[in-house]
Structure formats: C-alpha cells, structure tokens
Amino acid sequence: MIIFFTILTKKSGMGNYFRTLELYNQTKSKEYCEFYLYTEEEFSGFIDESVKVWDKSIYLNTVINSEQKNILVCDLPYIDYEFNDFLTNNFDLLITINDATIEEIQPNYYFNTDMLIKPPKNVISYLGLQYQIIRSDLIKNEIQMNKIQTIGVMFGGSDPDNLTLKFIVELSQSRKLKDFNFKIIVPLNKKVEFDNIVRKLKVTNIQIISSPDMVGFYLEINGVINMGGMSTYEAMYVGIPVFSVEWSYMDKYVKNLSVKNLIINLGKIEDSIKSLENSLNTLPIEKIRLMVSNASRVIDGLGSSRIVNKIIEISRGL
Known part of the structure; x- marks a missing residue:
C-alpha cells in the first residue's frame, strides 16, 4: 500500500x-x-x-x-x-x-x-x-503581458519572520510604487489585524486577502512577490513574473532561479522595496516578458x- x-x-x-x-x-x-x-x-x-x-x-x-x-x-x-x-x-x-x-x-x-x-x-x-x-487546476495565462499593475504578495501560511508586516510598512513609505496595486495574502486569523495595520498606515493601494481561490487569484494578478517555494513554481507555470525575497534556507533557491533568469531576486526583505521600485520602473517590459516566457517553458505542469x-x-x- x-x-x-x-x-x-x-x-x-x-x-x-x-x-x-x-x-x-x-x-x-x-x-x-x-x-x-x-x-x-x-x-x-x-x-x-x-x-x-x-x-x-x-x-x-x-x-x-x-x-x-x-x-x-x-x-x-x-x-x-x-x-x-x-x-x-x-x-x-x-x-x-x-x-x-x-x-x-x-x-x-x-x-x-x-x-x-x-x-x-x-x-x-x-x-x-x-x-x-x-496543481492540476491551475490555468496557463495566455494573455500577452503589456505591463505589471496588480501584484500578489504571499510569504507563506506561517510567515515565520513577519515578512508580510515588514513589507507592508516599507511599502507604505514608497512613492514610486503608489500607482501599483498589491493584493496581500494573510492567514484567515490575521486578516482583521492586517486590515487595521493598513488602515493606520493610510495605504490605499493594498488589499488584504485571506484564503483566496488560488486559481482565480493568479488570473487577477500580473506579478507575484514571495520568498520562493511552491507559489514561485506555480506562478512560473501560469505565466506571471516572480519577484522573490531572500529568506533563511530558502535564499539558495531564489538565487539559483534568479541566476537562470527565471525570476527576479529582490534581496533581503529590508532591501526589497528599493529593488522592486528599480525593477518595475526601469526594467523594459520586453525583458520581463522574455523572463516569463522562459520560466513558463521550463515547467510543463x-x-x-x-x-x-x-x-x-x-x-x-x-
């Protein structure tokens, strides 16, 4: 058996x-x-x-x-x-x-x-x-990506180092990212807490989400921020650019995929906002599109x- x-x-x-x-x-x-x-x-x-x-x-x-x-x-x-x-x-x-x-x-x-x-x-x-x-229920994104506008943020169900909170605080101070929308996934029992944090910080481009239908979620976004792991490969397969933070034992996977030009490495969490600003505002969309195409090809599902x-x-x- x-x-x-x-x-x-x-x-x-x-x-x-x-x-x-x-x-x-x-x-x-x-x-x-x-x-x-x-x-x-x-x-x-x-x-x-x-x-x-x-x-x-x-x-x-x-x-x-x-x-x-x-x-x-x-x-x-x-x-x-x-x-x-x-x-x-x-x-x-x-x-x-x-x-x-x-x-x-x-x-x-x-x-x-x-x-x-x-x-x-x-x-x-x-x-x-x-x-x-x-997962067999994921749907490949066949839409030609012209720009990145809505970004999903997911640091895992456990978020062992409070990366979500650190990211939100840093993001609230960024003027260069105010025109981008961020859908941030948190555990169900943390949603009210994070809603209150976003409200106190007076951030208008952050939406806190818990327990989303991931199939639909990937269709709503055109960028993923994470610390590596399963969501990295799912996004690569679906056809969404991945921006990953280096964290603990996961950093070796982030670095490896970045060297292969399959994802973008944002560095440590304290450097992630500056790196994201640079990536979204200076990288040509054609370069990001090529990265997404390469990533989608290497994972066939x-x-x-x-x-x-x-x-x-x-x-x-x-």
Whole structure:
C-alpha cells in the first residue's frame, strides 16, 4: 500500500500539504493509497475530507498492514517528536520529495523538485524541474503581458519572520510604487489585524486577502512577490513574473532561479522595496516578458504525473 504523509503547521506553512495532496489525488485514481496528515487545529478548514488526520492516539498498527508491502511517500520540511513515531514504522520503502530532511529520513528514493541538493549516493534520485509538482487546476495565462499593475504578495501560511508586516510598512513609505496595486495574502486569523495595520498606515493601494481561490487569484494578478517555494513554481507555470525575497534556507533557491533568469531576486526583505521600485520602473517590459516566457517553458505542469507514475511503478515492483 502507498501511504502519503506530510504536515500542515504554523512552522511548515501550507505548500507541503497542497503538494502532497496533488500527488495523492492523482495516485488514488490509479492505485489504492491513503493520506495521513499531522496538523494543528487552526488549519482544520483547509483539509480535504479524504485526508486522515494523524496523531499519537492512533495505533500505528492500524496504519501499516504487515501482510502487504508498504511504501511511505513523505514531504517533510522538518522532523518533530510529535510525528516522528510515524516515520519509525516498518515501511518497506521510503520516498521523499523534500530535500530539507533527506539526511534524517534516509529514503530509498528521492524526487528533487528544487533542482539543487545532491542526495546521498545510496539514494535513487530523480532530479530537475520536470518533477516540479504543479496543481492540476491551475490555468496557463495566455494573455500577452503589456505591463505589471496588480501584484500578489504571499510569504507563506506561517510567515515565520513577519515578512508580510515588514513589507507592508516599507511599502507604505514608497512613492514610486503608489500607482501599483498589491493584493496581500494573510492567514484567515490575521486578516482583521492586517486590515487595521493598513488602515493606520493610510495605504490605499493594498488589499488584504485571506484564503483566496488560488486559481482565480493568479488570473487577477500580473506579478507575484514571495520568498520562493511552491507559489514561485506555480506562478512560473501560469505565466506571471516572480519577484522573490531572500529568506533563511530558502535564499539558495531564489538565487539559483534568479541566476537562470527565471525570476527576479529582490534581496533581503529590508532591501526589497528599493529593488522592486528599480525593477518595475526601469526594467523594459520586453525583458520581463522574455523572463516569463522562459520560466513558463521550463515547467510543463506534468511533474506530478511523472512522480505518480514512478511511485506506482516502484510499488508494483516490490
């Protein structure tokens, strides 16, 4: 049996959950599988009804069927004692799609969707952007981009370093960006707080949004600001220019994509507004359009299917 496992917490954000959900949904139409999720109460409204929430009250022998071969497919940005018991089960084979914990998990197979980490030699690896997981409901933007006017800002569901607040404060002082509109995504329980902040700062070009339909959201904007991660690749696929902030362990991905001229690197959060002003007011739209075209070509949206087909092939070969 194929078992998917990931986490959805304030520390992890939501990208790992949606990425794993995409793999699970595509797999269950072809092969029997289950999806277990470790999460926190505030995220209960986002969980698909077919997903099983896991905690230590569940006896592990009810998850693992010892009479058959069991494969664990996990996407874990960190390891915590709260869910580590799940990983210590006697799985016959481990597959990971997250490079952050590859040393701790020591998987048999690894899908490198961020194209940077070199896994241990004893791990069978599938590398490159062809394995980038893109949700199947996203719609390619076929509209010719003539200018950037409305920009979506998303620093993740956890926003571990208050990047959203820092960005809003800096943006409120920018005269060069007053003619651009910013739609800023925040967690549902933070919307009122951020609405009040924007009101106090007397900023008129910021709209605070929580829990948007991302398919529709990408159609409403023509620029994305983030700190890397899943929204970067989604925007690249859809056909929207990405402006990313360098933050913590994510900065290596931002720098790598920027060097390849697939996104624009805004630097650290304290430098991001100045960098954004320069990019939006001095870069020719033709140069940005070429970057978007290159980015859209390197991600074809079939990465999820490639991974799922390989997982099923591995499972049937046990």
